[in-house]
Each structure stands twice: as C-alpha cells, then as structure tokens.
C-alpha cells in the first residue's frame with residue numbers, strides 16, 4: 001500500500017500529527033504496536049501533564065480541546081519555585097490577566113483518550129494497530145516500512161513518533177545524543193488537608209526534587225526526582241511512611257498528606 005505519510009507510534013505526538021495531516025488532505029497510515037483496545041481506553045500511568053497555552057491552541061485547532069477535553073483539565077493559576085532551604089520563593093503568575101490560567105494540568109491518559117476519539121473519525125488516516133515494524137528503509141524516492149505480518153507499506157515521508165528511545169530512529173541509522181542523569185522520577189496522586197489554591201510547586205532540594213502539582217479539590221500529583229539508587233527504598237516505604245516523608249519535605253504547606261494512588265517510577 002502506498003501513502004503520502006506513514007507515522008509510526010500513536011501516542012500524543014503521532015495522533016496529533018495524524019489529525020493535522022488528515023485536515024490537509026494527505027493519505028496517512030498511523031502504525032501502533034499496541035492493540036486498538038489499549039489506545040482506545042488508555043490506563044492511568046501516573047503522568048499528569050502541564051499543558052501550556054500553545055499546546056492548548058494546537059489541541060483546539062485539532063477540535064480536541066473544546067470537544068470534551070477542557071472539562072478534564074485543572075487550571076494552574078501560578079507556580080512557586082523553592083531553592084534548597086531558602087525562605088525565598090520565586091513566583092510565576094499568569095503573564096496576562098486576561099488569560100484564565102498559567103497552564104492546565106491534565107492526565108496523560110485523558111490526552112491519549114481524547115485524541116483517539118478524534119483519530120478514529122479521520123477519513124484520510126488508516127490506523128493499523130497491534131503491529132510492530134520489522135524494518136524501515138528510505139531512499140531518495142520513498143520510505144519503505146515492513147510490518148511483522150509481512151505487509152509492506154510505502155510513503156513519501158516516514159515519521160518516527162515512537163517516543164524518546166525511538167527504535168525506528170535507530171533502525172534508520174539516525175543518531176541521537178543522550179544524557180543519562182541516573183535519576184528516576186516517582187509519580188503518584190496524594191490528597192491533602194489544605195486547598196492548593198491551584199498553585200504548582202517545584203522544590204529544588206539538593207539531591208532530590210519534589211514537585212507538587214494541583215489536581216482537583218485538595219488533590220495533587222507529587223513528582224519526586226531522585227538518584228536511581230535511592231528509588232527502590234522510596235518505593236518500598238509503607239504508604240504511611242511515604243505520605244509523612246512527602247509532607248515533611250514539603251514543609252506541611254498543605255497540612256496532612258495521604259497517598260491515594262500507586263507509585264509509578
């Protein structure tokens with residue numbers, strides 16, 4: 001089969017691009033290795049994404065934002081940054097009082113689900129799920145993509161949207177510079193006693209960083225970034241110990257804190 005564009009990977013990047021190319025009238029194949037059921041109903045994975053106004057503008061253009069997505073967003077009114085044990089707080093407010101927020105918090109799961117709702121209506125995009133790519137080759141005329149079931153697809157352009165450790169990029173011999181900081185992020189949802197006032201906090205405690213991001217009423221996402229060799233110990237803490245530790249490191253600004261989800265590393 002021949003297409004104008006083949007996109008490999010139906011995550012937020014691949015699906016957003018497919019929506020735009022569809023509107024431009026191009027014939028697109030969107031390949032995803034997971035089964036369609038998995039991308040139609042993505043599971044919660046702990047990621048809460050801070051969307052900027054530019055991202056919202058793009059999602060608006062794709063008819064995704066106002067068509068259901070907006071209701072799932074939490075407005076982030078401002079952000080506070082703390083350096084070590086300093087009492088000083090660096091404050092970020094809305095750049096323009098006419099804007100309703102500095103940015104929006106949104107679970108990655110919902111970004112994927114809302115994009116999929118739009119993707120499945122696209123008439124110029126063929127979604128091929130549950131297939132891994134066994135080979136990709138390009139020459140001056142075209143790109144050739146071989147699927148594991150033996151199908152061969154061709155296109156004028158092949159897009160590797162298979163995430164940051166892209167196997168497709170490697171298969172095509174394109175190098176990337178990577179910097180391994182040997183750090184792990186542990187993410188989870190917590191509830192707390194005092195309202196977060198829709199503020200995001202980033203606490204740069206030396207050696208370990210703690211971000212507290214506002215979700216719905218008296219709930220937040222905690223993101224702990226720490227050296228990889230300390231991650232297992234944090235994952236093994238009891239729920240009570242973990243909650244008390246986060247509360248202490250955050251200086252009890254939100255009162256008592258309690259873990260209410262799994263911890264994802």
Ligand SMILES: Cc1cc2nc3c(=O)[nH]c(=O)nc-3n(C[C@H](O)[C@H](O)[C@H](O)COP(=O)(O)OP(=O)(O)OC[C@H]3O[C@@H](n4cnc5c(N)ncnc54)[C@H](O)[C@@H]3O)c2cc1C
Pocket residue numbers: 008009010011012013014031032033034046047048049050051108131132133161162163164167168185187223
């Ligand atoms: C804790 C956390 C917080 C984050 N917060 C933010 C934030 O606040 N703001 C922000 O902008 N970003 C944030 N990010 C980053 C953001 O989640 C990613 O940048 C984004 O999800 C990347 O989307 P993607 O479509 O490129 O990749 P992915 O979401 O990884 O999707 C890639 C897709 O490609 C598929 N795939 C992989 N290999 C193949 C293959 N060989 N063949 C076919 N399909 C394949 C996968 O199954 C997957 O569906 C955060 C990330 C984490 C972990």
